[in-house]
Amino acid sequence: MKIDQIPSPCYVLDEASLRSNLSLIRHVAEASGAEIILAFKGFAMWSVFPVILEYVQGATASSAHEALLAKEEMKTKAHTYAPVYTEEDFSVILECSSHITFNSLTQFHRFLPRIKSAGHKISLGLRVNPEYSEVGTALYNPCAPGSRLGIASGHLPERLPEEIEGLHFHVHCESDAEDLSRSLAVFEHRFSKYFPQIRWINMGGGHLMTRKGYQIDLLIRLIRNFKEKYGLHVILEPGSAFAWETGVLVSTIEDIVENGAIKTAMLNVSFTAHMPDCLEMPYQPRITGALKGDSGKHLYRMGGNSCLAGDFMGNWSFEKPLQPGDRIVFEDMIHYTMVKTNTFNGVQHPSIGIWTEGDKFRLVRKFGYADYKNRLS
Numbered sequence: 503m504k505i506d507q508i509p510s511p512c513y514v515l516d517e518a519s520l521r522s523n524l525s526l527i528r529h530v531a532e533a534s535g536a537e538i539i540l541a542f543k544g545f546a547m548w549s550v551f552p553v554i555l556e557y558v559q560g561a562t563a564s565s566a567h568e569a570l571l572a573k574e575e576m577k578t579k580a581h582t583y584a585p586v587y588t589e590e591d592f593s594v595i596l597e598c599s600s601h602i603t604f605n606s607l608t609q610f611h612r613f614l615p616r617i618k619s620a621g622h623k624i625s626l627g628l629r630v631n632p633e634y635s636e637v638g639t640a641l642y643n644p645c646a647p648g649s650r651l652g653i654a655s656g657h658l659p660e661r662l663p664e665e666i667e668g669l670h671f672h673v674h675c676e677s678d679a680e681d682l683s684r685s686l687a688v689f690e691h692r693f694s695k696y697f698p699q700i701r702w703i704n705m706g707g708g709h710l711m712t713r714k715g716y717q718i719d720l721l722i723r724l725i726r727n728f729k730e731k732y733g734l735h736v737i738l739e740p741g742s743a744f745a746w747e748t749g750v751l752v753s754t755i756e757d758i759v760e761n762g763a764i765k766t767a768m769l770n771v772s773f774t775a776h777m778p779d780c781l782e783m784p785y786q787p788r789i790t791g792a793l794k795g796d797s798g799k800h801l802y803r804m805g806g807n808s809c810l811a812g813d814f815m816g817n818w819s820f821e822k823p824l825q826p827g828d829r830i831v832f833e834d835m836i837h838y839t840m841v842k843t844n845t846f847n848g849v850q851h852p853s854i855g856i857w858t859e860g861d862k863f864r865l866v867r868k869f870g871y872a873d874y875k876n877r878l879s
Contacts, residue, residue, distance in 0.1 A: 503857045505829055508752050509865070511771045511852035515547060515749040515836050517859050523712040523744055524557035530711055530718060531558065534725035536736040539581060541707045542568040544741015545837050548575040549866045550856065554744070562707075562739040566591035569598035581704070581739065583629060583670060585651060587613060596620050603627040603670045603704065606653060607663075614665065627668035627704065628653060634688040635673040637708075641782060642675045655692040667701045668737075669693060674708025676742060679720040682709065686724060694732075702735040703728075709738055712746045745837035750790070751776065751852060755828045756807070765802050766814060767824050772806035774813045775846045779838055781812065790831040792818040804830065808847040845874045 508514055531538045539560035548571060555576065563569035563580035572580035579600035586605060587595065592613055595602060602617070602624055604610040610628065617624055631652030635645035644651045652671065671693075673685045682705070697703075711721060725736050757768040773780050780787060786794055793799070800823050803816030845851055851869035858864055 503750070504863075505752060505831060507863050508855065508857075509853055509868075510752050510754040510829065511769075511776070511850065512752045512855050512865075513749060513835060513840055513852050514752060514855045514857055514863070515550065515745070516857045517550070517553065519748040520550060520553060520745065521557075521859070523746060523748060524554060526712055526718070527740075527743060528557045530722060534722040534736070535729055536725045536738050538738045538740070540744055541739045541741035542571060543838075543841065544707065545745040546571060546841050547745075547836070547854070549854075551575050563599070566594040566598075569595050573598040581737065583627075583704075592616060596624070599624060601625045601627060601668070603629050603668070605629050605651065607658075610663065610666075614663075617665075625667045625702070626665050627670050627700075627702070628658075628662070628666055629670045629672070630655070630658070630689075630693055632671055632673060632685065632689045632692055634685055636677065636681050636684065637673070637675045639675070639783060645673055658696070662696055662699050666699070668704060669696065669700060670704035670706065672704075672706025672708065674706065676710045676713070677708045678710065678713075678715075679717040679724060682721065683724055686728065697732045697734060700734065702737060703732075704737040704739065707738070707740045707742075709740045710743050710746060711740065712743045742837040747834045749834075749836035749857075751832040751835035751839070753830045753832065753852075755824055755826050755830060757826055758802075758824060759805070764816075766805040766816070767802045767828075767830065768805045768807065769830060770807055770850070771852060772808040772810075772813055772846065772849050773804075773815050774806060774808055774810050775844050775849055776806075776852055777832065777835065777839055778842045778844070780815055786815055786818075787835065788833040789818050790833060792820050794818060800824065807849050810846070845877060848874045 539562050541562045543564050561572040561576050561580050563582045564584050569580040569582050581601040582595055582599040583603035629652040631654045635643050637643040671689055753769045753771040755767045756770055759766050797819040799819040801817050801819050803814050806813035854867040856864045
């Protein structure tokens with residue numbers, strides 16, 4: 503990827519890296535017998551859906567808009583789950599979904615009459631809460647005490663409603679196969695009595711199978727053993743795994759400011775607007791050519807271009823002093839980052855582009871004032 507050929511600011515997806523991830527995901531699906539579908543909540547760059555469809559089919563949606571995106575741009579019906587559905591959204595969800603999973607029995611009973619009168623088959627499921635997760639960050643732990651996500655085993659009847667064909671559990675976040683092994687054991691202990699009543703199990707997302715060192719063979723073995731033991735169809739719906747380390751956010755230093763001993767490189771991007779996970783999660787992204795923390799070299803914070811006082815991140819060490827005009831490249835900025843951006847302060851939203859397998863840059867989308875104005879009223 504030739505950074506000097508890329509406009510700034512810009513998210514750039516590397517097509518070759520995406521295809522590498524997709525090849526591995528397809529291998530896991532074929533070797534395990536699982537159905538692996540793309541979770542739009544983690545990656546919804548629809549300009550590369552034609553590439554994705556060469557390797558996998560299907561998507562999972564968490565809203566009416568995501569379900570509509572699956573229908574329009576993937577030409578498929580979505581596996582839809584949302585924590586709560588509204589009357590206004592449900593017509594779109596009915597039209598655009600092959601599967602609908604409910605977060606509560608109350609919602610299931612509320613919308614069941616509309617499903618029965620839809621005129622086409624929809625497979626129904628319930629999200630359950632195994633009350634066990636190894637996710638360390640509370641913000642992303644779906645099984646934290648008092649969680650609003652999923653039904654605990656003690657709140658289910660002895661027999662599921664006859665229309666329910668599947669159970670869905672989601673307890674992982676960038677997790678490995680050993681995490682799945684332990685959570686699957688808990689899930690079986692709490693819910694296996696219902697397995698004879700259903701046809702499929704959705705094991706949710708968070709299976710980061712494309713991360714270096716992930717135990718692929720263990721994942722395949724766990725799924726195959728589960729399928730052989732219970733005879734159920736298994737669905738996985740990772741988001742991060744599809745776009746893990748497939749692209750960057752290219753930015754430019756516009757100024758260097760100094761307050762006491764702290765030097766801040768002022769960028770043409772914002773952490774709160776363009777990289778919100780960096781402020782939500784306890785991590786710093788990698789910067790090409792820099793080291794995290796104080797290595798004794800030239801130390802800088804990275805400053806965002808919004809007026810939020812906390813719109814900064816640091817510190818990174820560089821081999822030489824930074825100057826206005828230098829490019830700062832944030833790595834692994836395609837999954838989750840792009841789908842969570844906003845236009846706070848009206849700051850310029852980064853463009854979106856693809857570094858193609860032909861070793862060329864292709865601009866997909868450039869944002870402007872109309873994109874900011876049209877989100878408001």
